[in-house]
Amino acid sequence: MNTLDKVKIGSDCIIQKVSGERPIKRRLMDMGLIPGTRVHVRKLAPLGDPMEIMVKGIELTLRKADAFNIIVEEVAEE
Amino acid sequence: MKLKIALVGNPNSGKTTLFNSLTGNNQHIGNWPGVTVEKKEGLVRTNKDITIIDLPGIYSLSPYSLEEVISRDYIFNEKPDVIINIIDGSNLERNLYLTLQLIETGVPVVLAINMMDVIAKNKDVIKSESIAKLLNCPVVEITALKSVGLEELITKSIDLVNKGYKYRPVVWYKERIENIVSIISEKIKPKVEQERLRWYALKIFEKDEKVLEDIKLDSKDKDEIFNLINLYEKEMDDDSESILTTERYNYINRFIEKVYFKNKIKAQSITHKIDKVLTNKYLALPIFVLIIFLVYYLSISTIGGLLTDYVNDTIFGDNGLPGLVTGWLESINAWPWLIGVIVEGIIGGVGAVLGFLPQMFVLFLLLGILEESGYMARIAFILDRIFRRFGLSGKAFFPMLMSTGCAVPGVMAARTIEEENNRKVMIMTTTFMPCGAKLPIIALIAGALFRGSPIQWLIAPSAYLLGILMIIISSIILKKFKGFAGKASPFIMELPDYHLPSVKGLGFTVYHKLKSFIKKAGTIILLAAVIIWFLSNFSWSFTLTSNAEESILASIGKLIDVVFTPLGWGNWKAAVATFTGLVAKENVVSTFGVLYGFAEVGESGAEIWTLLAVDFTALSSYSFLVFNLICAPCFAAIGTIRREMGSRKWTWFAVGYQTLLAYVLSLIIYQIGMMFTGVFNVGSVFGIIALVILIYLIFRPNKFLIKS
Numbered sequence: 001m002n003t004l005d006k007v008k009i010g011s012d013c014i015i016q017k018v019s020g021e022r023p024i025k026r027r028l029m030d031m032g033l034i035p036g037t038r039v040h041v042r043k044l045a046p047l048g049d050p051m052e053i054m055v056k057g058i059e060l061t062l063r064k065a066d067a068f069n070i071i072v073e074e075v076a077e078e
Numbered sequence: 079m080k081l082k083i084a085l086v087g088n089p090n091s092g093k094t095t096l097f098n099s100l101t102g103n104n105q106h107i108g109n110w111p112g113v114t115v116e117k118k119e120g121l122v123r124t125n126k127d128i129t130i131i132d133l134p135g136i137y138s139l140s141p142y143s144l145e146e147v148i149s150r151d152y153i154f155n156e157k158p159d160v161i162i163n164i165i166d167g168s169n170l171e172r173n174l175y176l177t178l179q180l181i182e183t184g185v186p187v188v189l190a191i192n193m194m195d196v197i198a199k200n201k202d203v204i205k206s207e208s209i210a211k212l213l214n215c216p217v218v219e220i221t222a223l224k225s226v227g228l229e230e231l232i233t234k235s236i237d238l239v240n241k242g243y244k245y246r247p248v249v250w251y252k253e254r255i256e257n258i259v260s261i262i263s264e265k266i267k268p269k270v271e272q273e274r275l276r277w278y279a280l281k282i283f284e285k286d287e288k289v290l291e292d293i294k295l296d297s298k299d300k301d302e303i304f305n306l307i308n309l310y311e312k313e314m315d316d317d318s319e320s321i322l323t324t325e326r327y328n329y330i331n332r333f334i335e336k337v338y339f340k341n342k343i344k345a346q347s348i349t350h351k352i353d354k355v356l357t358n359k360y361l362a363l364p365i366f367v368l369i370i371f372l373v374y375y376l377s378i379s380t381i382g383g384l385l386t387d388y389v390n391d392t393i394f395g396d397n398g399l400p401g402l403v404t405g406w407l408e409s410i411n412a413w414p415w416l417i418g419v420i421v422e423g424i425i426g427g428v429g430a431v432l433g434f435l436p437q438m439f440v441l442f443l444l445l446g447i448l449e450e451s452g453y454m455a456r457i458a459f460i461l462d463r464i465f466r467r468f469g470l471s472g473k474a475f476f477p478m479l480m481s482t483g484c485a486v487p488g489v490m491a492a493r494t495i496e497e498e499n500n501r502k503v504m505i506m507t508t509t510f511m512p513c514g515a516k517l518p519i520i521a522l523i524a525g526a527l528f529r530g531s532p533i534q535w536l537i538a539p540s541a542y543l544l545g546i547l548m549i550i551i552s553s554i555i556l557k558k559f560k561g562f563a564g565k566a567s568p569f570i571m572e573l574p575d576y577h578l579p580s581v582k583g584l585g586f587t588v589y590h591k592l593k594s595f596i597k598k599a600g601t602i603i604l605l606a607a608v609i610i611w612f613l614s615n616f617s618w619s620f621t622l623t624s625n626a627e628e629s630i631l632a633s634i635g636k637l638i639d640v641v642f643t644p645l646g647w648g649n650w651k652a653a654v655a656t657f658t659g660l661v662a663k664e665n666v667v668s669t670f671g672v673l674y675g676f677a678e679v680g681e682s683g684a685e686i687w688t689l690l691a692v693d694f695t696a697l698s699s700y701s702f703l704v705f706n707l708i709c710a711p712c713f714a715a716i717g718t719i720r721r722e723m724g725s726r727k728w729t730w731f732a733v734g735y736q737t738l739l740a741y742v743l744s745l746i747i748y749q750i751g752m753m754f755t756g757v758f759n760v761g762s763v764f765g766i767i768a769l770v771i772l773i774y775l776i777f778r779p780n781k782f783l784i785k786s
Contacts, residue, residue: 022319023142024568029323030138031570032172037327046362047463050569056171057340059349059573061459063466066568 002074005051005067007041013072014038020069032056033070081128083235084153086180087164088173089135090574092192096164096222097132098586100232107594109724110134110148114501116493122232131158137172139179141288144498150288153183154274160235164190164222167197167204170338171330178249178326181213182280184273186243188235189217195224203339212333214246223580245273249329251322258306259283265299283307284319349452349575356453362460369453374479377441377487385436386484394429415615415622423611428604434486434714435592441480441487442588445494450579454494455571462569468550469557471500478549481511482542485715488513489722490595496571499562505722506732507552509711511545512538515663519706521682522667526690527699537700541707548708548739555775556735595721602717610661614654626672631657644761645705645741646698646748656705662712697755701748709740742768 007013015037018025032055033039040054050063087093098105101120110117118132133152134145141147153161163180165173170191180187189209197204210217216234220227250256262279270278270293281289282303295303307318314321355361376382392398400421407417448454454473461472473495481488485508492504512520517538524537556562613631617623626632635654642648642656651673659666670686671679679685694702710716710733720729749765 017316018320020568022317023140025317026138026140026142026319026323027568028570029320029327030140030175031572032175032327034324034327043357045459045463046357046359047460049463050459052357052459052573058169058172059575060570061455061573062568062570063462066570069568 002072003068004039004041004053004070004072005064007039007072007074009041009043012038012040012075014075015070016073017071018069019071020066024066024069028062028066028069031060032058038075039072079127079236079239081160081236081239082156082158083128083130083160083162084149084156084158084185085130085132085162085164086149086153086176087135088137088166088169088176090572091135091164091166091169091173092222093132093135093164094587095580095583096162096190096192096220096228097130098583099222099225099228100130105590107590109722112725112728113144113148114493114498114505114722114724115145115148124229125232128232128236130162131156136176138176139183141286147288153180153185158185159239161185161187162190162231162235163187164192164220167191167193167219168200168202168340170204171327171334174330174334175326177213178329181215181248182277184245184271184275184277186238187213187215188231188238189213189215190220190222190227190231191217192220192222194219194226195221201341205337208337212337213248223583245276247276249326251325254310255283255321255325258303258310261306262303265295265303266293269293280322284322285317286319352576353456353573357456357459362456366457366460369448370475370479373441373444373448373476374483377437377444377480377483379483382437382440383483385440386433389436390429390433394425394433399429400425418611418615418622419608422615423608424604426607426611428600432596434484435596437484438487438490438592438595439588441491442591443584445476445491446584446587447579449494450577450583452574452576455573458496458571459573466569469500469553470503470550471495471497474500474504474549477504477508478511478546481508481513481545483514485509485511485513485711486595486718489715489718490591492722499557502562502723502728503553503556504549505719506556506735507549509715509719509736510548510552510708512541512707513663513711515712516541516707518664518667518681518683519659519703522670522687522690523699523703525682525684526687527694527696529687531696537703541703544704544707548743551776552735552739558775558778558780561731595718600717602720603713606713606716607661610658614658626654632673642705644749644764645701645744646752647694647702649693651693652702656702656709659706660710660713660716662714663706666706697748697751701744701751704747705740705744707740708743709737711736742772746772 001016002013004013015033015035017035018028018033020028037055042052042054042059044051050061051067052059052061085093085097097118097120100122102123104123104126105118105120107116107118109115115134120130122128122130131152133149136146136149139146139150141150152158161180163177165177177187177189191204191206206217206219216238218227218231218234220231251259259276259279262282263275266278266282267275278289278293282293285307311317356365394400403425404417404421407420457475458472461475465472465474476491476494477488480491488508488511489505492501492508495501495504520538520541524534528534528537613634614626614629615622616630617628618630618633623629631654632650635650635657639648639650639653642653651670654673655666655669658669667681667683668679670690671683674686674689676685690699716729716733719732720726723729723732746765746769749761750769753762
């Protein structure tokens with residue numbers, strides 16, 4: 001168990017739970033960050049934040065502080 | 079048959095393209111009442127009985143974001159006959175999530191699957207008929223960019239209304255949820271329309287604040303319902319809103335593989351390659367600076383600037399249109415005041431509007447390219463870290479940069495900022511940057527009172543620094559007031575695939591932007607220019623006067639100059655110059671010229687440097703400069719602020735804030751400065767109080783900030 005902001009760049013994880021204040025949580029989930037969804041952590045912005053992730057074939061960017069609300073299980077590298 | 083169709087879809091789904099293709103030139107662009115969100119309405123080109131309303135791009139119908147609330151309110155209060163939901167065919171899953179919510183509203187939905195050309199090219203498969211059956215709504219395959227499938231889209235929309243749409247729920251939630259929803263339905267049945275019943279019941283299950291406000295449940299019912307929901311939430315260890323969100327996505331997950339087959343996507347691999355360079359750890363910032371420079375160079379200094387100069391100096395210069403019209407009017411012996419009103423007031427005013435068009439044209443074209451190509455989203459990604467510190471968006475860079483050329487495109491560039499509050503702050507503060515027309519004022523002050531001083535070269539850079547600093551400080555101060563206190567919203571956005579912008583799309587955007595600028599800002603500028611012309615050319619006996627000192631404006635200046643005494647420049651000439659600066663900032667210098675008895679002065683007013691040095695001290699002149707840099711901008715910019723804010727109240731607030739800040743700042747600079755020269759009096763006390771208040775406003779805790 002880990003939070004999304006701490007997942008290693010280039011690796012995959014699966015969302016376990018989304019927490020946080022209602023508006024934040026709802027927005028994250030509306031964008032498709034639903035428990036059970038596989039996320040690929042692509043890269044960090046040049047200044048180290050925000051991060052770029054890939055979900056359901058779409059590139060998303062979010063701040064580490066918001067990614068902290070997303071609890072994930074890392075997927076062992078294949 | 080008159081029909082009202084609402085166009086709804088995710089950002090980047092091609093919604094604007096579809097809207098433009100459907101309506102052509104029959105568009106009306108404005109703002110949603112009181113907010114900075116653009117509202118577009120248009121008549122269908124092939125059927126003028128059908129009105130299309132382009133709702134803001136949204137991902138969901140949650141009650142938390144402004145765009146979503148606008149869309150919801152429109153759907154429920156204005157009751158469109160049909161919703162056309164446009165979805166990106168290469169991104170079905172996330173797009174359909176909004177579709178499910180739209181269907182739940184009970185309004186007939188026609189699904190338009192866009193970008194079918196890309197789907198065909200990638201050899202992906204979408205089984206539209208199966209989707210239509212599953213979702214119980216007509217599905218039309220379209221390619222908005224090439225106007226393919228639009229006829230069918232309109233026909234199916236009309237058919238749907240004619241046939242009499244019957245709402246049938248699409249998503250059935252878990253049994254436990256449905257049980258609670260039916261209990262809620264029973265309770266609210268008398269309060270809502272039949273077709274909306276399920277939507278309201280589901281929203282109450284989600285504990286949607288807005289709906290709970292609308293439907294006043296009596297406390298007994300509310301307790302009963304909330305007890306049931308709370309119990310279920312506890313059981314599921316999640317809140318009801320998230321449970322429904324998850325269920326909707328799960329529903330899509332269950333059928334998506336049967337209707338949608340995706341090949342390895344080519345566009346995306348190209349995007350990845352481009353991003354390896356454009357958002358590269360080391361290259362991203364240099365490339366960004368280069369692009370910014372190019373936009374600035376093309377729109378402000380070269381193409382746009384040259385064309386604007388041409389319009390201002392040649393067409394609307396002394397030998398251009400004004401000269402011609404004056405000659406003609408004189409030849410028919412028109413009254414001198416009429417010639418004045420027409421030539422200096424009206425033509426001058428129109429010139430002030432049209433002069434900006436070339437610059438704006440180039441700017442909008444370039445910004446449009448950046449936006450449509452997908453780079454604009456990357457800017458937010460690259461710069462977020464820096465700008466968020468000050469509560470600003472990464473895209474705040476554009477308005478600030480543009481404003482160093484002209485505040486008009488600067489204010490308009492704030493449109494690209496994603497969040498309402500950030501947008502408002504930027505619209506209000508970007509005019510602090512010294513624009514091209516303020517440079518002569520800087521040159522005047524630096525020349526008249528700092529000539530030969532070791533700090534003369536610092537005056538100009540200090541103006542830019544002040545502008546940036548005041549934008550940052552204002553952002554910090556304003557965000558702590560209630561009017562700007564937004565709900566804590568996370569920064570999460572899509573980075574769309576790169577693609578070449580279409581000429582047609584860009585043309586549309588630029589054309590309509592310019593048109594709406596002329597309409598909205600133009601009227602204000604024209605009116606204001608005529609009024610100021612009247613005040614500065616007429617005496618109280620309402621006769622035309624060539625002696626500036628006799629004008630109404632001069633006497634107003636003499637009356638109110640005492641207001642500026644605490645700032646160190648309580649003389650009527652300075653007051654009048656500041657006023658005429660509202661028409662165009664470069665007027666400040668020429669007004670001084672006229673008031674000191676010169677018919678015409680050079681751009682930096684070198685002729686009056688020595689005269690000015692008598693009426694000002696170095697300190698009071700700097701205070702004057704600061705005031706003129708920060709205070710209400712010219713009418714063209716105020717008109718643009720009005721156009722972008724979409725609200726008179728907010729426009730007044732913006733102008734009031736700018737002027738107040740200018741006053742306070744000049745007061746602090748002058749009074750604290752005087753203390754260093756050993757003067758301490760009542761003024762110093764006010765100066766200190768002003769400084770303390772300013773510091774307090776910057777550092778006081780933000781009680782509206784919800785920490786996540």
